Amino acid sequence: MNVGDLSLGLFAAQLAARGVAIRWGPFVSRIVSGLPELAPPLHLLYADFPLEPPGGICDFHVRVRPRSRSVPWSERRVEFLLDHAPAFPPFSRKFALAVLEWGLNWCVYGSHRFLLIHAAAVERDGRALLLPGRPGAGKSTLCAALVIAGWRLLSDELALVELQEGRVRAIARPISLKNDSIDIIRDLAPDTVFGPPAVDTHKGTVAHMKPPSPSVRRAGETAVPDCIVMPRFVGGEALQLDPVSKANAFWAIADSSLNYEILGEAGFTALVRLIDECRCYALTHSDINEAVAALDQLSREAEVSKERYAAAV
Amino acid sequence: MTVVLTREPPPPGSLQLSANAMIKGELRRTAEVWRLPVGVSLLWRSWDESEVIVFNRASGQTHLLDAFSAAVLRRIEAAPVAASDVARFFATGFELDERVLIDRVKGVCARFDQLGLAEPDRP
């Protein structure tokens, strides 16, 4: 049974009471919130996500609740609790959905059976394309555009690379977009479904794009890492897709990793294997369609590209 | 978050400062022998010769070395060796001036000392 199989009323009632246990990728989180404004967007954005049957173990207990009740509504704040403790300082209540999404990302930070990388990840033909970069590097926009172009969404923010098998896992949660990116994606695909935007957050305007149903349905399928492309958006620049040395790619990924140093030797070994297996590039672009076309091309020429790449670096 | 990634060599100028900080007069002997610190073992990986990744199992730190620094560290890892011998080895092999190289080798070794990749051997 999926979230969308429940009526909104029933979903909202459960969310406020015992909470709703939703599976996303390898994780199950029980989400509790009595905020009435949270139920509709969650019901919408997570419609395709499976509900975990009662009795199992949830990885994360999360709750979004009001912080202060005695001030005017506009000044009220909400906090995100993981396992009954606040994970970060409270935010304005207007950003409740964004707070929940940030918080769910936060939950993943302790999952040390994976090498965790600040990267978007998409898949085609069983092969994963990783787009690493710090928050704000433009990877989420590119990720959303690739997904609209037919790639399967693995993750928009955190790539999970298995330590043992080296494959990339899928999370396939809503894609978080900011400011101009929201309009770019709406222009690209006007029928894209978004949750309500949060305006004037510390990151500007934030809105969440509903993940495509096939991506969510296939979230249990892993992908073999194939390509690492470090994106950079520079207004007015012509498109450039250049190979980068593997040592530099190693460095960039280690720097973008949340837990590389915690993993110790296992992290080093996993990252070496990842870099061994991937063609590594830097992409500079100013036009999203050109960028998508270049990455499509890169993916289609997988075998030919491997030889060309090996010759170039 | 602990800083565990270092990129070598560091910016110009800092090598000499670090050498002076660690080598306090009494250590400025060219016959000084360098070795890996006790307990340190290294994992290496490179995909071309110009940049080398080395992981120190004891510290959990990862370093990106240029070819010269990596070559010096390889010598030290193989067996305790005097800085002057390392310089002579490279001078002979690459037909370079040993006197220029000795300073560079000592600077690199001093930096390794700060990072825990090598240290002077004390009797």
Added chain:
Amino acid sequence: MRQLCDADPLLRVLIRPAAMIELTEPEWEALLPRARACHLLARLTVEARAGGFAGKLPARVQDHLAAASTVAAHHERTVRWEINRIQRALQHLDSPIMLLKGAAYLAAGLPAARGRLVGDIDIMVPRNALETVERALESAGWQPTTFAPYDQRYYRTWMHELPPLRHRDRDTVVDVHHAILPPTSRLKPDPGELWAAARPLGGSRLHVLAPTDMVLHAAAHLFHDGDLHRSLRDLVDIRDLLICFAGQSHFWPSLVPRAAALHLGRPLFYALRHCCCLLGTPMPEVVASAAARFAPPSPIVRAMDWLVPNALIPGSSDAAAHRNVAGVLLYVRSHWLRMPPWLLVPHLARQALLRTSPGRD
């Protein structure tokens, strides 16, 4: 005092690790965050693996245990390396170095080190070596963590005398002491006594405290120096030390007399009492009775019987108001024990002011 151990699954599995197999999935779901909150999840992993039943636990539980174990391994590696670097930095000095707490347990290979998360490294040096040690550490890359004159005075004059030192590259912190409790504290265990009994490690200048002193230091740290918040891990340490040293023939007979000599009787009384009641730690009756002479008046004993479990052990819901009260009371108590009253009020007032003023991170 009521026996919590049977009712609370967290205490139950700490006393008898094999009880982990008996836990239901809802019990695990409640237990995992509590154990994680007091830094004991990695310890449970160690016990499950040592007992050979880790593979029989639910798959999701195994994932969480493994993640906690990875973090603990990272801590252990970090501590071992810091000890290595501290030795390197101080190798030209004559001064002996005493490792304290987690770093000591690890370096000495004690069971208390298993699955432990270690924050700062605590070392003790003779008082007359403080300056040279500080200079040597600073030239090797450590820097004082605080530069505000008031905070420097707080540390140098009132507390353990040197502010904590943070390494500029590794971001790790070493805390250099010359005594195990602050000079302003009412309890003044003589550092000379501690050094006289200290045990050297291998052939190095590193030392650790003698077994009785290690227990007494842990007790003083928990019951005198700290506010006990979620410090169940520290009580487990004490329990581990007691069990480990119980096999040494001189340990139990010398524990109470040593506590008297070091003026640490009161913390020892609390440590033995709560190790027994919360963790079911076996101890000779004669030792517990002897320690009872250090007890405070019985109303205070009863108050602490209520305060301590509520502060030490994280609850399973976010609505435990009485835990908050216990926490506040014990925070105030810990400062009261650390500083004379005329210093305490200006200090707490200043801390409160700093917390509410804008622009302070």
